[in-house]
Amino acid sequence: MISVQDWEHTQLLWDYQQMHHEPRPCSVGIGLGSHDLGVADTTVALYRRGMMPLIVFTGATSQTTKGRMPRGEAEHYRDRALELGVPADAILVEPNARNTGQNITLSRSLLEERGIEVSSVLLVSKPYEERRAYATARKLWPEAEFVCASTPMTLSEYVDSIQAPRLVVDMLVGSLQRLLIYPMHGFTVPQEVPGDVTQAYERLVSHGFTSRLVPTDVGTAPVPDA
Known part of the structure; x- marks a missing residue:
């Protein structure tokens, strides 16, 4: 108990994890892969509101998603968005990211490869990951403005x-x-x-709620994870 x-x-x-940003139109929306298909649903809802013309879904698989999403988180997010009526040409898939940092850097590289100019990003994550997603994105992509969103709950x-x-x-x-x-x-x-x-x-x-902590041994840098 x-x-x-x-x-x-x-x-x-x-x-504290909620950034309380008001969604506004951005150059692109990036849906961060996870076990939670609600991220895809919320990204689609924001797309329908005209908050972005293009969606990038990013994410490979992890220990927590390989059973539910064997083809990769981004691919399953894309399938969900297509089911909900988003046109295929409005979705890009980044299938290799295995942590939040890679979600950002690999999505950025994909957009640059496609010649898509980005000044602002609507960053969609799980509700309890808004702030960490924002802090990661600001570190790795300082030129862009970031607006955070998640399923309101x-x-x-x-x-x-x-x-x-x-x-x-x-x-x-x-x-x-x-x-x-x-x-x-x-x-x-x-x-x-x-x-x-x-x-x-x-x-x-x-009180023992420690299963998701990363090791912090002296002299050992933690490995960034999802």
Whole structure:
């Protein structure tokens, strides 16, 4: 069982990860691959609202997606978008990225290869990954403006959709850890983390929500992951 206090701490992490950007028209939309087809659905919804003329879906497979998405996250996202009526010529697929940094750099390279000028990007991710996606993109593609978006939902709604409460808490703890340590390794730009969010993170770690943490052994740089 997850205690009421642990859920209160998790809520703080969830709220912090939301960038609260207002969607606006951008040069391109990039849907970041994951286990969550909701990213594809939200990207399509924004496309229908005229927020971008072109979509890039990016992502290979991971341990958590190879069963559900054997042809790769980006390919399955593309299939979903086609089912929802997006024209094939409005979708590009980047099938090789295995972490958020590669999502950004490989999508950028694909767009450059196609001669597509990009000044702004609507970056679509899972709800609890908005801030890390933004921090990564700002580090690796500083010339572009980034607007973050995700499926509008509450923490409890997301838990219900995943049906794995402890995993959701673990994932939020892991995302916060990466925001704290990745800047020193050059993976992301720094983000100001309020004290109550840091305290909530530390308490959740002390309560054993650690399955999504990356190793931080002295002298060993973490490997960036999804």
